[in-house]
Amino acid sequence: MAYKKTIDVQAAVAIAAAEAISAKTQGTFGVGGLMLDQHGNVLQSVHSNVIKQGLIFDPTAHAERQLIDWYYAEKARGAVLPAPCDVTIVTSLDPCCMCTGAILAAGFNVLVAAPDLSAGINYDGAASFVALPAALRTQAAASFSYPAVLGASSYRRSASGAAPKSFFIGKTIAEPTQALCSLVFEATSEAVLALFQNDLPREQLRDPATLPADHAIVQGLKQLYPDALTHRCMPQQPDAGLAPFLRQAMQRDREHGGAGDAVALLDGFGNLLLCMSGRLSQSGIRSAFMETTRAYAQLRYKLMAGATPERQQEVQQYLGHPKEGTFVFALGPDDSALSFMNLGAYGSTMEGPLPIYNPAQFQYVLPRLSDAALEQLCAAMPPLYRDVIRIRPVAVADQLLASELSACAGS
Ligand SMILES: [Zn+2]
Structure with a gap:
């Protein structure tokens, strides 16, 4: 059966740009994206939903991840869709580390309009993907496409990365459309990042x-995780004592198709507020960290949206931003795409510097990389992650916790 080509790169990017403008009107990151099948038909289009009603709704709700x-x-649900290798995501902004890992x-394939010099996977513009673990660079070079932008201003660029898929009629982006993608993001990022720094200082938090x-x-926490508030350790x-909770979640993760x-x-x-497993059997990118950070953010959102200022203040007092606490990963980072997605999603959860009194916010129990390899992985990440948040997972100090989990991981 012969198919007629249906779409230009330019037309697809214009749809992403329109989504980005919708995102700006919602007050979230001005980023939009769409998904095309192997013939160029639009399957779905979305925009960022990180912020709703001036509150953090879901720090992982970037266009590509959604x-x-x-x-x-x-x-x-039984829909007949082409395999991911036949699907192209078109995005108004270079994917961050979370979305790239996902x-x-x-x-999937991806076609990118505007650069993101802070968090984009191609932040240096070289399309060499040095920010990725070496094992993933070849795949990225073969699936990430940066089409040429025609024009004479600073938005002009030559094509790099993978060639746009053959179903596209025209394979270039018009300068005004590229400028629109950049400007809409720039017009929103400062205000959205400020919302991530809106939480109460440590002295005002309550237990x-x-x-x-x-x-x-308490009921909201228990609904998400029945064992919430049943365990307590020294801060950070x-x-x-955390071992039984992590072991149970690890077991559940295996039942849901995870490792x-x-x-x-x-x-x-x-x-202990939450302890969650992944749901890879439902979606190949629903890792335990994605589930945990999303569940916590959405609980805070649900309790605060539409509430009185007094109630919002109370929620902020008792449920502080995660940067005040500790994420404990049963399994440490490795050089897989899913693990890179987790590091990126961690960055999207923080979106700014960690408190100086809490540098070990990200802890893991069982290492999967040597400390030197982990250091190298973090040092290669784009500037937001490396220089602003300074992501650096550390092993938990308690050896007993490690031995209790390694017995479980081996069984
Ligand atoms: Zn992203």
Whole structure:
């Protein structure tokens, strides 16, 4: 059966730009994207949903990440969709580390309009993908496309990366459209990043373990995770008491098609808030960290959206930003695409410097890379992750916790 070509690169990028403008009107990052099948038909288009009603709704709700979860959700409902290698994501802005890891883990192609010098995977413009673990660079070079931008201004560029797929009629981006993609993002990023720094300082936080059991905050936590607030350690010092919770989540992760991936979130008082597994059987990118950071952000959003200022203040007091607490990964980072996605999603959760009193916010129990390899991985990440957030996962200090989990990981 012969198919007629249906779309230009320029027309596809214009759709992404229109989505980015919708994102700006919502007050979130001005980024949009769409998904095309192997003939250039639009399957779906979305924009960033990180911010809603002036509140953090979901730090992982970037356009590309949402498109990938949409794809898997449609497949799960029985929709007939082409394989990821036949699908192209068109995005108004260079994918961040989270979205890049998700795209590579799932195996989609991507076509990129504007650069992102801070968080983009091609932040240096060389299309050599040095920010990725070496094992992933070839795949990225073969699937990430940066079409030429025609024009005479600073937006002009020659094509790099993979060639745009053959179904595109025209293969270039017009200068005004490229400029629009850049300008819409630039017009939003400062205000959105400021919202990530809106949380209360440590001195004003209160211990949720002191709340009555029927309080909406406690009930919200227990609904997400029935064991919430049943374990407590010294702040920032996860101990062996966390082992049963992580072990149970690791087991659940295996039942959901994972390799024993589990992540706990402790608050600044040392309370266990959440401990979740991944759901890879539902979507190839629903890792334990994605589930955990999303669940926590959406709980805060649900309790605050539309609430009185007093109520919003109370939620902020008892449920501080995760940067005040500790994420504990059962399995440390490795050089896979999913692990890179997690590092990126961690960056998207923080979106700014970690508090100086909490440099070990990201801890892991079982190492999967040598410390030197992990150091190298973090040092290669784009400037936002490397210089601003300074992502540097560290092994938990408690040896007993490590030995309790390694027994579990081996079984
Ligand atoms: Zn992203």
